[in-house]
Amino acid sequence: MGENKTRYDITSADTKIIGFDYQFFYFMKAVLSLKKGQSVGYEAKDDVHITLPDGSLVLIQLKHTTQQTGDGKPINLTELDSDLLKTLYNWILAICDINDGRATIASQHSFIKNTDFILATNKDIEQNKFINNIIQVQNKTIKLEELILYIEGLILQTDSAESKKYLQQFINMDRKLLKEFINKLKFENQATRISEEIKELIADYYIAESRINDVFNSLFSELKLAHYEAVQQREKLIVEYDYWHRKLITIFENNKKTTLPIRKVNILLPDRLEEQTFIKELIDIGDINILEIGQIEEFTSFMLEVEFNLKTWFDDGEITKEELDSFKEEAILFWKNTHRANHRTTCNINLDKTNALACLDQIRAKVLTVQETPLKIEFCNGTFYRLANENEIGWLKKWEDKYRK
Known part of the structure; x- marks a missing residue:
């Protein structure tokens, strides 16, 4: 099949929808993994965020692609990929957000100290030189100054005004803050089969294999409805452990009973x-x-x-x-x-x-x-x-x- 795309292909919302689904599935997975005293938010402080009992924060950005290499694997995350650069840029803006009480270096330092920043993507990150350099700074195999020199080279290399802006913002940070920020960065190669990972987590709750899809669908419906209602009320969806643990127990117990699961389906009615x-x-x-x-x-x-x-x-x-x-x-x-x-x-x-x-x-x-x-x-x-x-x-x-x- 040729590479030329019709206007319908170009404007199709399918790839955007699957990106939102991927983000929501990650949120579901986080809900199933909640521990006592934790909460998880969806599209609140980030795509997904987790608040720990001591008040510290995990901010998670999800980036999904349907583009594949010749052997059917997701494409690489390149060193100038906007999924990477814009994510770092937005996190820096959050760190320095005056409207959220972080006008001073001290307040910005405190925020970084209490926050982990995770970029999770199904793109291949192993060959990403930018990420590898950050990891080497974290491991102290190269100095921060070497990373900055590398980034200055990227600024000269790219013709993209946006990329230049994102990179410049990164190296313009106070050096001490930048070092602290880099040490709190994490990068995850998140599997495309995330729905299967959720089902594996459900199985860990001793749910029979024949009921796993029912639990999955019930959890998905509950969380989707909660998100819809939160948006209607102009609120953010925050899942507290204690409240949702009770809901999860109900869902799990309903599917551990010996009674048969009665499934509601959308029926296609015959003619005449x-x-x-x-x-x-x-x-x-x-x-x-x-x-x-x-x-x-x-x-x-x-x-x-x-x-x-x-x-x-x-x-x-x-x-x-x-x-x-x-x-x-x-x-x-x-x-x-x-x-x-x-x-x-x-x-x-x-x-x-x-x-x-x-x-x-x-x-x-x-x-x-x-x-x-x-x-x-x-x-x-x-x-x-x-x-x-x-x-x-x-x-x-x-x-x-x-x-x-």
């Missing part, structure tokens, strides 16, 4: 819903009419959701074929007894429909269970709709004559 057998029956007995499209869609979604969950439980090995068959037989037996009881007095067409509706109403109130899991009422209703749609049960006295073919 009114031609489904069970819908025809409901129309015929006067429970709904053909114009109640919303009701028809809702009943169909109940049926499809229970189909999805039963199949998923079976495919995941959470229920056996014998348990699946037993569940179906129990539902049919309850229908059979209810159908028989309601149609004892059926002797004409009017009574047939009246008694069919009574049978249906009692069926809709029935709570079914799979293993020890009581199903939600819409799932129970969906089970009976499914059986009716497969011509296994019906509502009229002689429903087989009309609907079985």
Whole structure:
């Protein structure tokens, strides 16, 4: 495929979205790793920040790329990469932020002393000469003056006005502050498979493999909702250990129980819903009419959701074929007894429909269970709709004559 990109490729938001997702996944990972007395913030003091019990701070900048080398690995972080230079520049501005009470060298020194600065990226940093020189200053294998000479060479080398500005800001720092700042810098090669790392952390909480995705999705939803609500209130999302630990325990405990996980899914409804057998029956007995499209869609979604969950439980090995068959037989037996009881007095067409509706109403109130899991009422209703749609049960006295073919 050629390298030329269409305007749609250029303006696509996909790469930006995955960058935000990467940032949010890192935040999730930090939440799962919280210790007593700690808190973690999202897009508050930095992309992610962690506050430790002694009040010290960890500022984390996340930089993600979808660009790859010929062998499929993420591209290198180059020595003039704006992801690197702009991050350092912004941290220096934070260190010297007058509006945050750091107008004096002493206050700036105190801030650096109590702060770690981490740049985490999936770009390859091993060959980055800028970073390697910083590490050598930290290890005292080169002097600070040698690093400054190297940076002055970069300033002469680059034509980018922005890069010059970022680099100049770095070497313009008070020398003592600069040395302290350099010693608090850390660089992480963060794996692209961060979602898998989160799932590995979840497994450490003794969650069964079949439930790990459920815990992941629950945690993701809780944190996304919390972020949305914080933004709505013009606040920052700060996760305190004590409060979120209780939430995490609830999520974990819910998924350690022997009850089956009932998964809500987005159902793609089929065409011509009114031609489904069970819908025809409901129309015929006067429970709904053909114009109640919303009701028809809702009943169909109940049926499809229970189909999805039963199949998923079976495919995941959470229920056996014998348990699946037993569940179906129990539902049919309850229908059979209810159908028989309601149609004892059926002797004409009017009574047939009246008694069919009574049978249906009692069926809709029935709570079914799979293993020890009581199903939600819409799932129970969906089970009976499914059986009716497969011509296994019906509502009229002689429903087989009309609907079985």
